[in-house]
Structure formats: C-alpha cells, structure tokens
Amino acid sequence: NAGVTQTPKFQVLKTGQSMTLQCAQDMNHNSMYWYRQDPGMGLRLIYYSASEGTTDKGEVPNGYNVSRLNKREFSLRLESAAPSQTSVYFCASSSVGNQPQHFGDGTRLSIL
C-alpha cells in the first residue's frame, strides 16, 4: 500500500543546476499538489493539478514548473536552482479538491 511516493528523498544541488522531483500516487486520485516547507514554517502550495491535463499556480510558484504526466504522476522542476529554494518538498494527492489529502514523505533539497 504505497500511497504517495516521492523521489529522491535527499538531493544537494549547486546554484544554477536543474532538477526534477518525481511524485506518483496509486490511489486513483484526480488532484495532486506540490508544497514546500521551510524550517519552522507550515507548508506552502507551489502548484496543483485538479485533474489530469490541468495545472494551476499556488501561493509560491516562481522558479518552478510542473507536469501532470498522467493521472498517477506529477513532477516538479527547478530550471535554475537558487539557495532560496532550499526546503523540504512534499507531494500530495486527493480524490477531489476539498477531500483529505495524502502526503508523501518529502524530498529534502539543499542548494549551495
């Protein structure tokens, strides 16, 4: 019973490098989300996908792009990483928008 799987779990990048964070869910959920969590803070929404084929900006989308590859997979890309993007990134999914969200274990990303 995997739920939401995120890869990788840890990553260190240099400023200017690019990277894609992967997320997959096996619950046949329509909606998927990417959040970031900075130390001592709550989660902030970066992008979400209400259904396959659609994506929308959240609270903090600058510096990121997303792709809803299919119903199962939702990736987050950093085109040119900056130290301000050092954070823990969480992916989540829900059946529809106002239903409970299920979260992955996070990707801890450090940018030097």
Add this chain to the structure above:
Amino acid sequence: DAKTTQPNSMESNEEEPVHLPCNHSTISGTDYIHWYRQLPSQGPEYVIHGLTSNVNNRMASLAIAEDRKSSTLILHRATLRDAAVYYCIRIQTGANNLFFGTGTRLTVIP
C-alpha cells in the same frame, strides 16, 4: 482570508484528553474544516474533517461550534506518539489549496 488561528503550543500529560482549539471567524457556510498533523521528519497526516456536525473517527473527534466560527480537535487519550504539530485548515468550496499556517505544537509529557 482563508486562514485560521491556533495557539503556538500546548502540553498534555500522557493518557489524558487534549483539546486543541482553532478559530475561523470568517468561515463561509460551505467551507470545510480539516485537521492534519505532522510528526517530526514526516509529511502531514490527515486526522479528521467536518462541515457543521461533530465528527468522530478512530483517531480523534472534531467539535464544531454552532456558529462555525471555531472548532476543537479532541484527542481522547494522548499518547507519546501524538506529539506533533497540528494544523487546522479551512477549505473554501471549490478551492484546491490548503493554507497550513504554523499550527499548534503538542508536547505530550510522560
């Protein structure tokens, strides 16, 4: 404004009930109240949600005030594994995003 207000921290003795308050005074009639918790180094975990009536599940109970401007998450018997940050979130109808805020850090004392 879709945000809620919670105390920064609370303490409870092990095996005693815990009441975690949340204020959402600007809530609209069709907004749901969700509670999540986050254990150290883990992603948030769904706890419970409700609209108007009180709700119970295996993890907790949710008591929603009659005017819906506040709610209380009730852990009936706190254990050490309940030590976490608890987030009260208001979800607007048709919205897809959760505003987490900084939550309430619950410390359970053995």
